[in-house]
Amino acid sequence: MTHGIDVRNLTARFGDVVALDNLSFSLTGGKIYGLLGRNGSGKTTLLSIIAAFRAADDGIVLVDGREPFENGRVTEQVCLIREAGNVVDGAKVQDVLKMSSNFRPHWDAEYAERLADMFELPMKKKVSSLSRGQQSAVGITVGMATRAPVTMFDESYLGLDAPSRYAFYDELLRDYMEQPRTIIMSTHLIEEVSRLFEEVLILDQGRLVAHDETDTLLRRGMSVTGPASSVDEFTSGLTVLNHQQLGGTKSTTVFGQIDEDKRAKARAAGVELGPVGLQDLFIHLTNGGGEQR
Template sequence: MSPVIEITDLSRRYGSSRALDGVDLSVDEGVICGLLGRNGAGKTTLMACVAGQERPSGGAVRVFGREPADHADVLSRVSFVRDSQRYPDGFRLKHVLSVAPAFHRGWDATLARDLAADLRVPEKTDLKKMSRGQLSAASIVIGMASRAPLTIFDEPYLGLDATARQLFYDRLLADYSAHPRTILLSTHLIDEMEALLERVVVLDEGRVRLDSDVDQARASAYQVAGTASAVDRFAAGRRLLSQHAVGGLKTAVVDGVADHSTRTDAAAAGVELSGVSLQQVVAALGSRDTELEGVAS
């Protein structure tokens, strides 16, 4: 597969604040990639740079082989659905659906109507007067019906109830299977969306902390639990991503693969060893304690 997104040493500053710092990233064609991390990690800024809505302060961004901000033919192949989407005064859903085909060559009007009905987007309410969930639903309709070769969703589920979120996940996966394209999306609902993702990129303070497929990400760490003394004994010489103690008991997320030797050491130390979820890996990587703990001693 050829890369749709190529990012090299990307930085983005706002005055003295650095939102992105030396980001290197490549996303291949036909992949659903999750962009994960804490609030303020730089996810929205990175997506805006990819969509040509922000210019880098340093480094380079190429989409379909060209700088997105300077090439209309590139931008016509990108749909960026962000959580702060703005619309003209008086615009309703019907107005958006009527102008969208002019911006997206692959626009599917039937899919747009069906999704709007399933997600219960009100037809007679101005977009500026919609609730947070209704606006999210309208944005999902636009992003999916665009069928853009590169579709970017910035936390598209905000305000949606559980039923609407599940409908979005199911319809996105079904439409992606029928019409493959590259999808980049940010989310905090990692457990809910994990089944959609093929690859994950974790940002923290503007830097890439993890870039791998989902299975590798889950296998990159493991959890141990037991008495505090037993966990400390096992952790000696190992790098802890996070740890939590309650009374005399302790759990820790450990960086690395739980191989045969690790399991033997765990049994000898009297601790219970288990796998971790993608959510646990991301939370551990975003923990301030990660940088402080280093290698346990």
């Protein structure tokens, strides 16, 4: 039950604003994907098109080989939970769960109840009367218990306190291992969740700036620190994401393949090579002033 996702030359516009700019990528499915991007980078638009909440202006999206838009056979396999949950006004928590059980072929009512207990959701209260965090918990409960082959969480943690967020991550991981499926999480809390991701996609201004296995991506980022002239010599020809200088010491963040030979030379020249965390890499890759390629 692993549903792949193919995105080809996808473009989406809001009036004059291009939200997604000729975007292409392919996910084999059955993994946990991290979708990272700054506000307005197009994450939500992308997820909305995959979930068929809106149509593409150009290009094509295929979920398990089929177009989702106005195609019920596909959309019942896809679940997108947005930041505030997808909740009908005036509905009580128990109504939301009941409605989901009617529409969702893989719905697990027992699991939904267990999650609702875990988050201490008040079943008889209106969702609109709940706190932001509790509303997020309703969304997460629906998203998890739907057990959709393609499950997407778009910043579905807002207002949740740290213990509840970690309970969500643990639950996501546990349930994913029991029932592997395609999970896409968009988040700004990169440090918290980066280790859950098998692959990471980074969007910037509607374009894909990185898509790779998390480990591979991290290995392509590197901080280079040492005497300014040696650092400059080492980094020439590499993509420089950022640099800082203090006196004669320079620290440069680079992105690209660096072979063992070059590493050895760096060590010999007194240049220290260090890793870059996903959050830092993300910041540098999506920094408006940084080089794009």
